[in-house]
Amino acid sequence: MFPLANGQAVTRQRAPFVNDPYSGESTERDWDNPDELEIEGVAIGPSSSVESTTENRQTVTTSMSIYGPPDMDVEPADRIVARSGVWEVTGENAAWLNAFTGWRPGDEFPIRKVKG
DSSP: OOTTTTTEEEEEEOOOOEHHHHOOHHHOOTTTSSSEEEEEEEEEEEEEEEEEEOOSSSEEEEEEEEEEEOOOOOOOTTTEETTEEEEEEEOOOOOOOOTTTOOOOEEEEEEEEEEE
C-alpha cells in the first residue's frame, strides 16, 4: 500500500536533548541540528482549523493527520517538514490493525501548525 503513488515525500526531524548548564538535566531540545529522515509517499489529510483572536493577536491553529507505512519512525515532539511547511507531531501513533487478519495498512500521526 505504501509508498502511495500520489503521496508526497516528507522529512521527519528529531532534535536531540541537550543538558541544562545549571541542573545538568536533559530538558531542552536542540533544533539547530536535528536528525532527519525522509519518508516517501505519505498522505496528509485535513482535520481542523481554529482561529482565536485576542486584543493584540490573532492565532490560527491548523491540525492535520499524516498517513504512512507501518512502523514509521515518528514520535511525539518530532517535526514534519512537508510542502505546506513545518508541522509539530502532537500525539501518539494510531497504528491501524485489522483484528481478523492482522493486516497493518499503515500508521497515522496527528500534526499541527500554529500561525500568529
